[in-house]
Amino acid sequence: MHYLADYQTFQSTEELNSAIYTHIKRNTYALNETDRATLKIIARYAVKFAGAAHLKASTLANLIGKSEKTARRVVNKLADLGIVRKVATMRKVNGGKGANILQILPAIPNDQSTLSSRQGAEECDDKRNQTPKNENEPSDSIKRNSKNTLLDTAISSKALKNSLPNELFNAMAPYFNAEELYKYYGILLRAKRSVSNDVLIEDNAEAYVTPFLNAILKLKQGKIRNLANYLYRAWQNATITIVRRRAFAESELFYDWLAPELLAE
Numbered sequence: 001m002h003y004l005a006d007y008q009t010f011q012s013t014e015e016l017n018s019a020i021y022t023h024i025k026r027n028t029y030a031l032n033e034t035d036r037a038t039l040k041i042i043a044r045y046a047v048k049f050a051g052a053a054h055l056k057a058s059t060l061a062n063l064i065g066k067s068e069k070t071a072r073r074v075v076n077k078l079a080d081l082g083i084v085r086k087v088a089t090m091r092k093v094n095g096g097k098g099a100n101i102l103q104i105l106p107a108i109p110n111d112q113s114t115l116s117s118r119q120g121a122e123e124c125d126d127k128r129n130q131t132p133k134n135e136n137e138p139s140d141s142i143k144r145n146s147k148n149t150l151l152d153t154a155i156s157s158k159a160l161k162n163s164l165p166n167e168l169f170n171a172m173a174p175y176f177n178a179e180e181l182y183k184y185y186g187i188l189l190r191a192k193r194s195v196s197n198d199v200l201i202e203d204n205a206e207a208y209v210t211p212f213l214n215a216i217l218k219l220k221q222g223k224i225r226n227l228a229n230y231l232y233r234a235w236q237n238a239t240i241t242i243v244r245r246r247a248f249a250e251s252e253l254f255y256d257w258l259a260p261e262l263l264a265e
Contacts, residue, residue, distance in 0.1 A: 002049065004048075004049040004052045004053075004054060004101070005049055005052075007049065007051070007052035007087060007101050007103055008049050008050050008051050008052050009050070009051030009052065009103050009104060009105060009106060010050035010051040010104075010106065011050065012050060013047055013050055015050065015106075016043060016046065016047065016050045016051055016104065017043070018107075019051075019104060019105075019106050019107045020039065020040065020043050020104070022107035023039065023081075023083045023107055024036055024039070026107065026179060026182045026183060026186075027081055027083070027182065027183070027186040028183075028186075029183065029186050029187045029190055029228060029232070030077075030081055030185075030186025030187060030189050030190045031081075031186070032190075034064065034066060034070065034074060035074050035077060035078065037064055038060065038064050038071070038074045038075070038078070039078060039083065039084075039104075041060065041063045041064055042055065042060070042078075042084065042102050042104060043104060046102070046104055051103055051104045051105075051106075052101060052102070052103055052104075053101070053102045053104075054089075054099060054101050054102070055099060055102060056099040057071050057072050057075075057099065058071075060075070073197065075100075075102065077189065077193070080189060081182075081185070081186055081189065082105060082108075082182070083104065083105060084102050084103060084104055084105060085102075085103040085105055086100040086101075086102060086103075087100060087101040087102075087103060088100060089101060108178055108179075108182075164181070164185055165201050165202045165205055166205075167205035167206070167209055168185070168188075168201065168205060168208060168209060168212075169181075171209045171212055171213060172184060172185075172212065175216060183228070184228070184231065187228055187231055187232050187235070188201070188208060188231070188235050190232070191231075191232045191233075191235035191236040191239065192208075192235060192236075192239045194236055194239075195236055195239040195240050195243060196239060196242075196243050199239055199242050199243065204238075204242050207238045207241065207242055208235055208238055210238075211231070211234035211235060211237075211238050212231065212234075212235075214234070215227060215230055215231055215234060218230075
């Protein structure tokens with residue numbers, strides 16, 4: 001048996017193609033032309049053992065017509081988005097780290113479609129027992145009732161919770177289902193990378209959570225028409241601020257005014 005058979009993620013080419021289509025559709029804002037081309041190339045080499053391909057960075061770079069650095073960056077981006085998984089390998093002859101096996105992951109299904117009939121019945125019951133709405137209560141499309149939250153996609157939520165930074169997941173989960181979380185996390189990654197690839201979301205979670213919560217508040221107040229575009233700009237500006245503060249802190253002009261006080265104590 002070929003070693004890649006152990007890394008298959010799909011039963012057929014049709015399943016693989018369907019997953020690629022879904023990943024690209026869900027990550028419209030996050031994937032650029034090079035990202036999409038790279039994903040399709042990986043998929044082309046992952047047909048025999050559906051979902052698994054063993055490609056060197058240099059080979060992938062030649063196939064997409066980019067540098068090895070770009071090829072690695074794109075693969076890392078696809079991994080961040082939960083589209084592919086990198087499996088480290090070791091060279092059998094000389095030892096050392098070999099090329100990663102790339103697994104294309106199944107697209108997490110949108111479980112809401114399977115619950116639509118049940119929710120419809122429950123919503124009818126809710127309407128019968130619904131209390132009058134307080135005039136001061138915000139009215140907006142993003143506010144969900146208790147039956148239309150991420151709890152409806154428990155399996156999807158568990159997978160996403162392990163792939164998103166905790167602070168970001170906890171802030172976004174109450175407002176979005178699994179598919180929407182994929183979409184807006186992709187927007188965040190794209191906005192961040194448009195400014196810098198060196199900024200880590202995990203190390204700057206508050207800087208990204210704060211503009212998100214502000215955006216939700218403005219959306220509830222009817223001050224935002226396009227949440228995706230607004231968040232892209234907000235997260236882009238947040239990354240610019242992070243980069244500027246880092247540059248300032250590292251410059252010779254920066255002086256830690258707190259240090260003398262600490263030494264005095």
